[in-house]
Amino acid sequence: MPEIDSNGVDRSQIRRQLKLTPSERLQALETFLSSVIQLRRGIRKPAVSQDSSSTR
Amino acid sequence: MESENPQYRKILLRLADEGVEVIVVGMAAAILQGVPTSTWDLDVVHRRTAENVERLLRVIQDIDAVARGDSRRLRPNETHLIGPGHVLLETKFGDFDCLGAIDGGRAFEDLLASSVLIDFEGRPVRVLALKELLAVKRRAARPKDLAAIPYIESTIDEIEGRSD
Numbered sequence: 001m002p003e004i005d006s007n008g009v010d011r012s013q014i015r016r017q018l019k020l021t022p023s024e025r026l027q028a029l030e031t032f033l034s035s036v037i038q039l040r041r042g043i044r045k046p047a048v049s050q051d052s053s054s055t056r
Numbered sequence: 057m058e059s060e061n062p063q064y065r066k067i068l069l070r071l072a073d074e075g076v077e078v079i080v081v082g083m084a085a086a087i088l089q090g091v092p093t094s095t096w097d098l099d100v101v102h103r104r105t106a107e108n109v110e111r112l113l114r115v116i117q118d119i120d121a122v123a124r125g126d127s128r129r130l131r132p133n134e135t136h137l138i139g140p141g142h143v144l145l146e147t148k149f150g151d152f153d154c155l156g157a158i159d160g161g162r163a164f165e166d167l168l169a170s171s172v173l174i175d176f177e178g179r180p181v182r183v184l185a186l187k188e189l190l191a192v193k194r195r196a197a198r199p200k201d202l203a204a205i206p207y208i209e210s211t212i213d214e215i216e217g218r219s220d
Contacts, residue, residue, distance in 0.1 A: 005210055005213075005219075005220035006220050007206035007207075007209055007210045008206060009092075009206050009207055009210040010092075011210065011214055011219075011220070013092040014090065014091070014092055014210060014211050014214045015214065016092070017090040017091070017092050017211075018090040018211075018214065018215065020090075021175075022088045022089070022174050022175070022176050022181070023065060023176055023177045025087050025088060025090065026064055026065050026068070026084075026087065026088065027065065029062075029064070029087055029094055029095070030061065030062050030063060030064065030065065032094060033061075033062045033094065033096065033150075034061045034062070037060070037061070
């Protein structure tokens with residue numbers, strides 16, 4: 001359950017991080033960033049034209 | 057260049073194995089100490105002796121580091137790293153910044169007393185302590201620094217057992 005403090009920060013997320021080793025914290029970051037990169041790649045993919053005459 | 061998969065772990069391990077003296081600063085230092093946030097680069101302040109810069113250059117070569125955003129893809133040399141400037145690099149493991157000094161000219165030696173050693177996969181890795189990182193962010197006071205402050209503050213409170 002979220003426990004938002006006066007800074008607006010969810011203390012349960014901090015506690016979750018503090019249970020990890022430094023290496024695990026960095027691995028979690030890397031996994032997150034890789035997901036963002038994959039998402040961006042999907043968004044940037046050009047749409048395939050439905051109009052075949054435009055490419056011939 | 058956006059690295060295919062940022063692998064800051066590998067950069068840290070490579071630095072530790074080569075014996076490069078650095079202090080991890082910035083949000084990577086925060087994350088290593090449990091702050092729930094993210095970053096797109098690994099920032100370090102390196103000791104600017106000829107021997108240490110030589111070790112750092114070996115790592116830079118190994119991780120294919122070149123000047124970020126420079127179409128000439130220049131690899132930094134000793135001259136770039138021996139000074140107090142910021143050398144911003146892109147590498148095969150993600151963006152990696154070698155900072156000669158931070159916080160108005162504080163070098164490795166000036167930050168040493170405010171750093172802590174953490175165990176990173178069996179290697180000692182030096183990071184800027186959270187309270188000092190918080191002070192640096194407050195002094196920098198750019199929007200991105202101000203945005204990080206609540207997360208660092210709350211993490212310090214949590215570590216020290218202060219509830220809200």
